[in-house]
Amino acid sequence: MDIGSVSMAMAQSSSLSNVGVAVLSNVMDSMEQSGQGILKMMDAAALERSVNPHIGSNFDMVV
DSSP: OOHHHHHHHHHHHHHHHHHHHHHHHHHHHHHHHHHHHHHHHHHHHHHHHHHOTTTTSOOOOOO
C-alpha cells in the first residue's frame, strides 16, 4: 500500500468532513433564525387575538 496515496485520501476525507460540518452549521443557524421569526409571528397573532377576540375566531364558508 502506498503511504502517500493513503495520506492524501485521509486528508481529502478530513477536508470534506470539515466542509460538511461547516455547511450544517450554516443550515442550523438559518433554521434557528427562521424559528425565531415564526415565534415572533405567533406572539403578534396572540396579541391581536387578545385585543380583538372576535376577529379571526370564526370562519364562515358557503360551498
